[in-house]
Amino acid sequence: MSSDDPASGGPAPSAGRDRRPVRRLPAKQLLGLAGIVGFLATWELIPRLGLIDERYLPPASEVILALVRDFGLTAFWISVGETMAAWFLGLIIAVALAVLLGFVIGSSDFLRKATNSTVEFLRPIPSVALIPLAVLLFGVKIESSLMLITYAAFWQVLIQVLYGVADVDMVANNTAKTYGLGRMARIRYVVFPTALPYLMTGVRLAATVALVLAITAELVIGSPGLGREIALAQSGGAISGMYALVLATGLIGVLINVLMRSIEKKTLSWHSSVRSEVIV
Amino acid sequence: MKALKTLGYVLALPVLLVLLWWASTLGAVNFFVPTPAALVGKFGEVWFGPRFFTDVLPSIARLLVGVVAAIAIGVVGGVLIGSVKWLRALLEPTLEFFRAIPPPVLVPVLILLMGITDSMKVAVIISGCVWPVLLNTIEGVRAVDGVLSDSAHTYGIDGWARVRYLVLPSASPQIMAGVRQSLSLGLILMVISEMFASSSGLGFTIVQFQRSFAIPEMWSGIVVLGLLGVAMSFIFQWAERHILRWYHGQKEVENAA
Amino acid sequence: MQPDPTPAPAGKTPPSGKTLPEVMLSVRGVKKVYQTDGGDIEAVRNLTFDLRPGELACLVGPSGSGKTTLLKCISGLMAPTAGEVLLDGKRVSGPPKKMAVVFQEYGRSLFPWMRVRENVELPLKNQGVPKAERDTLVDEALEAVGLSHVPRSYPWQLSGGMQQRVAIARAIAYQPEVLLMDEPFAAVDAQTRADLEDLIRVVWKKLGVTVLFVTHDIDESVYLGERVIILSSSPTVVQEDIVIDLPDERDQLNTRALPRFTELRHHVYEQIQLAKKGHRPAAAGSTTA
Amino acid sequence: MQPDPTPAPAGKTPPSGKTLPEVMLSVRGVKKVYQTDGGDIEAVRNLTFDLRPGELACLVGPSGSGKTTLLKCISGLMAPTAGEVLLDGKRVSGPPKKMAVVFQEYGRSLFPWMRVRENVELPLKNQGVPKAERDTLVDEALEAVGLSHVPRSYPWQLSGGMQQRVAIARAIAYQPEVLLMDEPFAAVDAQTRADLEDLIRVVWKKLGVTVLFVTHDIDESVYLGERVIILSSSPTVVQEDIVIDLPDERDQLNTRALPRFTELRHHVYEQIQLAKKGHRPAAAGSTTA
């Protein structure tokens, strides 16, 4: 009781004092920016040097200009909103389902063996092949996109979770067992943190797969969103306009990754992959 | 006895699901959802013929080339990016950018660059398959145990030896997770690569069936994809069991409670 | 091969005649064979001994003689190949309630994603101990191992010895009925070690807990235990089972200075040397060695 | 704050006057502060000492006093916050060639995907040592630590003590010029420990290697070393630096029976107790404590 003063103030790890890493970020972001600039410069040069006809691959500057023009249009932002809504919903559903099933299947040897063949059968089925089914069920509405997004993203997370669950350190797990932690408690306190890095990779994979599918579904089915705009630009012969939208898609991907990284940094500060960056 | 048990594990759930499907098609018939019997009938008719050599085999060949190349690129790139911090900072946004580009949009650009060739299709497959391997490798490389890494350092195990003896084996469980993802992605991308600028191939055939409303044929193609997926995954799991013997051994011995 | 059903006394002294009423932990003919692709490894051949409730026994034996293996069998983490472990008369098949284990691999037994305090608190929280009581227990335990200044560090921010002490604190705070410890003081300095030895005896007396304590330090085994069980080298049987007839009140300076302490210490040392040389006790030696 | 540029002798005895020609390893004003989100932790405040080529020094100090930290700085795995480490006159900035380190966390320092033999062989293979020579070195090292019977096991199939011995075998087979060992015998039994102690002295004499040996066992430090460096408790400085003036030929029975051994042992023990109590040597104490 005497040692109360420093300790029992807050045993919960509140992320209050995370100011130090922020100082480092600019250098890192600058490098990342340099990478992007390098890529854009290459892109600019390819048509300028005539390696590819400018008519078919417009230079980066022209595309960026078109994108900036798009930024001024409400229609553009509505499309972005629609795509992001489909992306977010699809991703959430996929992650929730995959995490749930992943932990259930992963923590039982029987279930893992029994579902293996079915999982492996279903995984390689391309979402595009499911388009007729999706449209049959939901028409050309957001639900169709959602079904395709969820289907594709689900497997990404599931597999990662299965591997993560299998990676539990046996000494840690045994420790938990001897202290009487039941199956649920072990999943929560031991298995989940171990699988978390795998899960984070899975979510990062799935986040982009979901984005790719949101766009593809809109592109192929024609449900509203950025993908349909791309299809429209394409079929309208607006080449720079199309590449501007593709650029926008890529930028969304980058933003999603930045978001994921910051979540990861918070949740995985103890993990050696994040740890090693803070020390030294 | 053991083989029988394995067979049971492999078949039990699929059989159950097929029964369910059969039961659900008993009542109303939907044009887009064939009965199991119709599907089986079409399956043999469609795929056991010249089509196997003209469409299926070339596709599988492209798929394999694509997946193998993707794994190689992913692992090499992942090790580089994972171990060199400034490289990671430099490339990550650009890579994320490319990762977010849907393959159907990428196809026209690739056609411009490479023409309507097999290598274009392989490039499409690679463009989608590298990501799971790359990301997992990067993460695996970053997560190398500190004590182990220190040990290697002090014994002068640097450069290539470090990669070979420390980084790769230690990241291998995670790399394998990535490879497994990319196998099925490869199949998906094979289909996508054949959806555009194509005139033959497994994916093309499936899409063609779909467009011409040959629905049982289309589903039979999807079954082919699924079976291919299962076959690849079983081969992969067998390989993994060998490559990661130390890993599974370590887990299993103590798991035998 | 081994005399499973009859709990034949392998050592000399423990009161193994009146088994049932007075036994907390009973290890009967335990054998463990690890199956590896390089062939089978017989880690433990045949171990039989009993612990009375509230007894504090030390287990010593050459490196690789199967002490950790035995502890894993007792804690129900691993099923023995033959024989059985009874706890309070019931056969152990999974980790029993109210048993705490301090693992030899202390570094890996702490959860790197939890702070020191959370690591110690987790088993209590899981048991539903109320917050206030939990806080007291955790604070006391951390205080006792000398770590009250680092509750908010992560385990990997601690030195080896500190990590080991966190694992000990976790076991103590848990207030188990049976406490298994696998070389718990291997990584701490001499002074801290002495303090922790006394701590274990205090906790043992206070809680009346049954303790099985694996150590390589012969002085420690004699100083701590009421009994020292010496294992032979692999394939392992009980080499000897000695009652430590030192006064109950022990003290780092005085107890260690007793002539009887030196005698016992010497005896254990000789037995271990015998064990290392492959000498086997008569009872078990009859089987093969 | 700290006297970086002047290599002020913090201890008493080492011949720090004539620095350059006769020094293999020179630790000068080393300070290490860990930055954590809970604030800075000053693990080592100011350490200065030298080791002559071929010297065998033991490092003792309370748990958490920064011994492992110091070893990491010496081996170039971590840059000190202030001060510097010179090896053979050159400033250490990365892991130097021909230095071997046995880590405290032995379990995690072995490659789980390699068999015992491969683990020991790897550094040699990496150096391009020819197969035949390599085989001899590995066989000898495994034999010396008593593990010649398990070359084809994986590390995780071994007991704790066996794993630690693999790490030792790896260091010995490597034939380093500088050998840093962090509590290398913590997990082995008394008899094996004695054998390994003698092994280290034999290897040391044969190869003329400079050894810095961290231990918690005071007897061991006195028995093994030519010098014992005692660290204060955190924030760490050198508490004392004692020359062990025991005869060069040491022997487990006779040396330990010498009155001078007991004296030295007692002295070290007292110093550590002082260190634990927070007492600081005059030289360093002047800064803050």
Add this chain to the structure above:
Amino acid sequence: GSGSPSSTGGGTASGGSTGGAELTKVSVGVIPIVDCAPIYLGDKQGFFKEEGLQLDIQTATGGAAIVPGVVSGSFDFAFSNLISVMVAKDKGLDLKFVANGASTTGEKGKDIGGVVVPAGSSIKSAKDLAGKTVSVNNLSNIGDTTIKSVVEKDGGDPKSVKFVEVAFPDAPAALANKQVDAAWILEPFLSKAVAEGGTVVSWNFAEMSPDLDIAGYFTKGDTIKGKAELTQKFTRAMNKSLEYAQAHPQEVRDIVGTYTKIDEGTRAKIVLPRYKVDFNKDAFKTLGDAAAKYGTLTKAPNAGDLLP
């Protein structure tokens, strides 16, 4: 269909004036191309509201989504080219056209689609396509069917033409990079390809039949039987729209700008299809027979089953 401003704008604005409660909702699946201009125009002109219909125009990008959309009932009616519907009917789906959609202009030299070769190509006429690689947007569809029959008419071997799939927007590039010998291109890309130096060697639609209908609006048999009144209303309004569109080409060019991304300059130049009410049964039969002959269909379709 919130994406296309025209449908929402038209629907709500006049819905208020006529009393929206009585309007029946009809959802129509269309493809955002020039051919679909009449329905947008008709919606804007209020022809559908006059029939008591409130249009919900939903865009889809191709047959993959259109036909299942109609079958599942997501669309009451939808726009598709003739071959796609023939194929679906051939496979057993009960579909029927309710209105014409777009037809060839019938003028060689000024049609909405043609086979383009790069400048200096050895291909001079349709028969030279034999043995060459030709790109079409979809295989086994209207493009390759009409081209094959034109090649045969011209004296070439239709079987030796090698078709590959390249989307219209990518076709000019594929042509320029010599990845295909000839490309079948529709407007708006056709004008561009010609302006960039391409030569049209075959006006496949016009050459096949000057009265060829290319696309139409269809629905499933259930709708025609179950909602006969609705179908009639839709057909009437649609026919009116077609006539209006044919009469007001400038308005067509303008409205195309609202639901596509074709820029104004291009819109001013492109060739518009002919919008007419009646299907030409002979041309339909020619097309159906060709499709059956070249294996796209198992048997020639019966015009009476498919056309209104």
